[in-house]
Structures are given as structure tokens and as C-alpha cells.
Amino acid sequence: MPKNKTHSGTAKRFRVTGSGKLRREQAGRRHILEKKSSRVTRRLEGTEAVAKADVKRINKLLGR
Structure with missing residues (x-):
């Protein structure tokens, strides 16, 4: 059986801790x-945890 390929678009967008x-x-x-306030752009800094509902699908795309 062939190996599963990682979805390259997903690999670029998500990081595993x-x-x-x-x-x-x-x-x-x-x-x-x-047009966005400094407060808004600061709030958007950094990373966010992936929603619980999406974790299974993203893990599958990442080949995990």
C-alpha cells in the first residue's frame, strides 16, 4: 500500500506543538x-488553538 501524502497547503498553515x-x-x-485600529491588529498577533471540531480533519490532512 502506498504512503499517504501530507496536504502541503495544510502543512503551511498549521503547526503542531x-x-x-x-x-x-x-x-x-x-x-x-x-483602517483597523492598533488595538485590533495587536489582538490578531500570535497563534490561536485550532477549534476542537476541526482537529480530527486537520490531523488527517497532516498525515497524523
């Missing part, structure tokens, strides 16, 4: 930032 949890970047911080 040391404990095995999934992290993702927050949306809304790429462009059109001029």
Missing part, C-alpha cells in the same frame, strides 16, 4: 490594516 496540539495564525492581519 510539543504536546501535540494544533496552532494556527489568526485571519485579518495581511492587508487593509490602515
